[in-house]
Amino acid sequence: MTDTSDRPGQDGTPGTTTMLKGPTGAGTSPETRGRTTIADGVVAKIAGTAAREVPGIHNLGAGMARAIGAMRERVAGGGSGDVSRGVKVEVGESQAAVDLDVVVEYGYPIVDVAGEVRVNVISAVERMTGLQVVEVNLVVDDVNLPGEEDETEPAEGRVQ
Numbered sequence: 001m002t003d004t005s006d007r008p009g010q011d012g013t014p015g016t017t018t019m020l021k022g023p024t025g026a027g028t029s030p031e032t033r034g035r036t037t038i039a040d041g042v043v044a045k046i047a048g049t050a051a052r053e054v055p056g057i058h059n060l061g062a063g064m065a066r067a068i069g070a071m072r073e074r075v076a077g078g079g080s081g082d083v084s085r086g087v088k089v090e091v092g093e094s095q096a097a098v099d100l101d102v103v104v105e106y107g108y109p110i111v112d113v114a115g116e117v118r119v120n121v122i123s124a125v126e127r128m129t130g131l132q133v134v135e136v137n138l139v140v141d142d143v144n145l146p147g148e149e150d151e152t153e154p155a156e157g158r159v160q
Contacts, residue, residue: 038129040091044084047098047136050124051087054116056108058144060086062101096131103142114138 025033048060086101098121104110122133 038091038131040089041084043089043091043096043098043125043129043131044087046125046128047089047100047121048083048085048087050120051100051102051117052083054113054120056105056113057102057117058105059103060101061103062086062139062141091131094132095134096125096129097134098125098136100136100138101141102138103144104140106143106145110140114140 051057051060088099090097100117100121102117104113117138118136121136125131125133
């Protein structure tokens with residue numbers, strides 16, 4: 001049994017959480033008694049990490065999101081990157097849907113990479129959360145060409 005509620009996530013932003021309730025009572029096994037709550041941000045982090053594990057994925061996030069993330073990483077104390085950048089999720093009572101913005105490495109067949117991303121994301125989210133993933137949609141925003149500078153790398157200054 002599951003319940004969905006709107007409540008702030010761990011970072012204080014509004015978000016939806018899914019609560020998985022187990023059977024209660026003395027006759028049930030101890031590991032199923034009680035409730036487990038899974039926040040949308042948790043599903044997004046799992047999906048983002050699983051997508052990045054696939055060979056041929058260079059980065060996640062649309063151009064502006066990657067640029068802002070790169071700037072945030074350069075600022076002292078800005079963190080080491082957001083694993084859920086480029087990931088949007090919708091979490092229901094027992095199902096989840098995932099949308100990903102990706103950058104693919106040049107030379108990799110995009111259709112094959114997209115299929116591998118779907119398999120890896122669905123497997124990871126379902127295994128770790130118990131939610132059924134109904135769809136994983138990908139938008140390929142860019143292709144990273146050989147020798148092309150990554151936006152997360154600091155640009156070399158003109159003066160040395």
